[in-house]
Amino acid sequence: MREIVTRIKEITGSIASLHATGVGLGELAEIQSPGRKTLGQVIRVSGDVVTLQVFGGTKGLSTNDHVRFLGHPMQVKYGESMLGRIFNGSGVPIDGGPEPVEEDIPIGGPSFNPANRIIAKQMIRTNIPMIDVFNSLVVSQKLPIFSIPGEPYNQVLARVGMQAEADIIILGGMGLKFDDYTFFKETFEASGVMNRVIMFIHQASDPVVECLLVPDMALAVAERFAEAGRRVLTLLTDMTSFSDALKEISISMEQIPSNRGYPGDLYSQLASRYEKAVDIEGLGDITILAVTTMPGDDVTHPVPDNTGYITEGQFYLHNGVIDPFGSLSRLKQNVVSKVTREDHNDIMNAMIRLYSDCRESRNKIAMGFKLSKWDETLLAYGEDFEKELMALEVNIPIEEALDLCWDILARHFDAIQTGMKDHLVEKYWPKKASGEKNAA
């Protein structure tokens, strides 16, 4: 290992600079302070001045500290023994276990050659009807959950993690509160999936630069597992914290912000992570489900806005449920009624159309207009729809959920009112529904 040892000259924010030569962009440095060691990455070289982004933060760093360059960029461990383990944003175990003896792999690698991509066409079952039936998650999809702070987004994420068909679950936590971190850990342990989980956790109290490394480490490991034929589900929460970390660092680098303080390359930064989602022909795949909290419930805020331009749809979490309006899986058309049951497409559309009518009837109530008989029917339907399908506790396979859709329809409507095609009605309309109406 080529080593250069030098001393720090300047410290601002999470940035330190020093004199050194022969150092490459992106190279890793180890800063040795009395009683602690932290890593830094070269982000700028100019003449013999080297600028470092210090992962552990610069608090307590002294001009007296020694810096050693390691001759390679940031790496992460990759291997089977990572499963079941928890690491921080620098890749150091925080679960009390030993450092895994595994291969070091670089993070933030090059993009997948678009010419090698294939059209996504496999569904991932989550057993959450609002996802499986109404906005199916597809292998290799990248999808965020747009949520106001305070909504149960981590609960949804954990549930998808536990229930989704995937070989490996990689959780990247950014700015995670201690409670949330504990929640994930306990939930995965209690449900017995922990042996398929790898967690990279940056907690709210950890140094901000480590936050930036989390998605890169999570996705570098995911990529290698996918190349080895494994189906990987990557959960990232919360990408708004990640973006805020970018903002903080770019401002301390005196970059000119583009929009509400965020750097002009926010889009590219987010995209280079989300685009790691991939289905590798004949091998494994990576699907990304992320959380993007929306400050002030404002979807035009730069983080959800840039995210929406990158991802393949979004789930809106509103009032504790996945809202069927605004939520969209752009890849669902690749699987709905193609790999799922033939009635999927039509029943999904009919249910949503009627539910949207129900909302209009509710508006009428709000406006003080008179309700018709039809409105009453819609209102009753909407209530059942929300209770039996939308509630987050509902946990049933898609086939059962489709049957339940038919059942709810038959309970409230005549077949003709639903606009469903005759051949589907013949085959699927329940002969005996659990309600007053049932004739087809």
Add this chain to the structure above:
Amino acid sequence: MSVSGKVVAAYGNMITASFETDVQQNEVAYVITGDRKLKSEVIRVRGTVCDMQVFEDTRDIKVGDPVEFTGNLLVVELGPGLLEQIYDGLQNPLPQLAQQSGLFLKRGIYLDCLDRSKQWEFTPAAKVGDSVQAGDVLGTVPEGIFEHKIFVPFDFIGTAKVKKVAEKGSYTVAETVAEVEDEKGEMHNLTMVQEWPIKIALAKYKERILPVEPLVTGCRIIDTFYPVAKGGTACIPGPFGSGKTVLQQLISRYANVDIIIVAACGERAGEVVETLREFPHLKDPYTGKTLMERTIIICNTSSMPVAAREASIYTAVTLGEYYRQMGLNVLLLADSTSRWAQALREMSGRLEEIPGEEAFPAYLQTRIAEFYERAGYVTLEDGSKGSVSIIGTVSPAGGNFEEPVTQGTLAVVGAFLGLTWARSNARRFPAIDPLISWSKYVEQMKETLDKIDPNWVAMVKDAQKMIFAGDEIKKRMDVVGEEGTSLADFIIYLKAELIDAVYLQQNAFDDVDAYNTMERQVYVFKKLTEVLRKEITAQDKEDARQIFFRLTALIKNWNSSEWESDDFKKFEEQINEFIGS
């Protein structure tokens, strides 16, 4: 002679290098780091150093790394074999790259843009003794259904005498097909391949003329209401998920042009995959060949290097200009120009230039204008006509059109097809909002359009008026309720809704409805006008609503019936009965 230099500073994708003797603004240089050569472009010169944007990941670059200046601007290779290719923003062929370097893109690998082993059937056109100049035709080779012209290089200076021309036969692009002697008596071996700098417009034509021929996209709301001309420009701004990409994909399938260039600029890789996997199997509605045979894909998606993204739209438009030189009509679809503008912004930030609005550089507007100005309808030296049309999407931050890229684009394009969430959330696709969109080509092409029908433009304007009137009534109705609206007004509102439902909206997933020929649009639109002019007598609003329900269903069925099929005739008859009654 190449000049050498050394890296003196590096930050992000920008490096500063010292150089010996001279460098040229925008020349290509290679940074040599380890055993890799990384392509870069000089973007600023300051005394003895210059700033360069690197088209690759800059990891490992060190102060002192050697730099090789090439003396050449950033160029593309032009010649037979461009069609059906999938290139990155610098014209590196991605499938070949995949063969060579596996699943992931590796930096520092630059392959031949055109296949050097493929044989082309050359037929000479020039003769020994001819005097030729840049842009003159030496011969032709068939490329798919096109006659690909082999030109004297467009940067050839002065007049030359043809000394030798290859005989009819098979040659590779690199073989000499003509030997010419220039004015100084120097000999030049000309091949089928030449280079052209991407940031300079390839403008070897006699004159530019006003575009007056409609470019039919197959999309009714565009072709009928907000048409685009061959050689014209249009932009499609819209918030995320409003349907920009789907609309462009539809246009790429159905537009009545010879050649389509798809520039996937900083968007999702997954979307390009649909095009590149499906086009080889889909039929071109005009020639019956596969769509791939008329398509070039430039693919520099969002996770690929940002500087190459900036170059990608110039690469795309240069290839377009090249095929225009052959007298062909080319359509460039760029998705999304905002990502290109952001690439400019990133670089401008690194250069520490004084920022304009939203930190975009002050020259953003000029760059946008320069780009769209490369579109055009031209008369070539041999009298034939060719065109490059550009339709670019814009991805405005927060879906707000008052931002610099949208505004800068609106100032220079001929048509504005604005997508809104109001329409896409209501599943009214394509979500082009008729209340905000416009096209200057309606007036500009009036003479051509009125050949369709003497009253064509007038009819279109009438329908437009009705859409606006319907919207006014709707807004009032939202306040006072249906009760407070007169039956007459209510019927106008329903008529506007009818235009929307059966004409503006088009089902992209219905094999028939997805695409309408101009012939069909004219036929249907005239019928629709007839329906709209008809006085509707209804007892009350509910009755009126029912009438329009039936009418809507009828015309929708008509829309999804094959042109002139039995069903088509059947539904038309039913519509006629309806109007008659």
